[in-house]
Amino acid sequence: MKLSLVIPVRNDSEGLTRLLAQVAELALFDAVLVCDDASDPPCRPADLGFDEAALGITYLRSEEQRGAGHARNMGLDAVQTDHVLFFDSDDLLAPPLVTLWQDLQTQAAPFDFCLFRHVDSRERALGRRGPMEADQRLWQGCGLLGEIPQEVGPDQAVQIVQIAAYPWNKIYRTGFLRDENIRCTEIPVHNDIELHWSGFLKARRILASGALCCEHFVAAQGNRLTNRRSADRLEVFRALAPLHRVLRESGREPEFLLAMTGFYTRLFDWILGTLEEQYHAEFFRRISAFLLAQHDDISMALIAARDPALAQRINDHIRRGWG
Secondary structure, X not given: OOEEEEEEEOOOHHHHHHHHHHHXXXXXXXXXXXXXXXXXXXXXXXXHOOOHHHHOEEEEEEOOOOOHHHHHHHHHHHOOOOEEEEOOOOOEEOOHHHHHHHHHOOOOOOOOEEEEEEEEHHHHHOOOOOOOHHHHHHHHHHOOOOOOOEEOOHXXXXXXXXXXXXXXXXXXXXXXXXXXXXXXXXXXXXOOHHHHHHHHHHOOOEEEEEEEEEEEOOOOOOOOHHHOOOHHHHHHHHHHHHHHHHHHHHOOHHHHHHHHHHHHHHHHHHHXXXXXXXXXXXXXXXXXXXXXXXXOHHHHHHHHHHOHHHHHHHHHHHHHHHO
8 A cells, every 4th residue: 555645735834834944844645746737836735945855845836726625626636646635834743644554554455544533723722632622522422532443333433524525634535536536626725625535435434533633724824825805705506516416416305404404504603603794695695595406395305394493594605595
């Protein structure tokens, strides 16, 4: 088993320098693909003082800015190892990732991906080490906190899929992503939703480890995608609509329908809390159109029977879009 690291980067030479120094120290990856989303100036590792040949670095560059989703896809297309980890340039790897990779190499059967926990900088600031509280409750509720990777059962998968849809907390089997045509949506933000959910819907064998294998940094201010308040947020439906097709084709709609619908109704509320007010009316209209297109009488009856409060939220969103 060999592992590649795919790093999308845009105007973050400082973060990339810090991350590549870690890569050199951990000596974990067989190949590193730095995927530059038209940085100005370019974020080429050789220009930052790294020996690209010694570290197995391939530098890929898009000549026009197309977003982190396109950068990850560009890297995935070039991966030549059997496993891959996507990782953002402004986050940090943690030593338990090395142990996890060693444990994964002892698996008797192939796995499609292995999910792991992370440290969120907001939790660290409060004196806690781990993901955000809601995600931590899901990990605990599923009984997946052990550091040795264990197989995720069907009921556990329906629960743990509801964690934040990050791209960098899973080691994927490259062939799984390619055979199932699983990619990131090429939109400015929310480009990792499709990767996350399609992986869970299409995987035949999922592993999980409670090991804290990286640290995710979230700044209250700045230019991170987390802080974007523009009309770019309205593109989220380009990521969500394909998921319903995947859900139906997977034959797993009875299992995952409530989890997926609950996820994106919560996401709509979160986006409204970040979106500039001038875009709210258009967002309401798009929410309503999306829900009407995806939910027929059968799916709404299923949701209403199992979670009346969720059915009410859907109806409220639809009515608000009409107003």
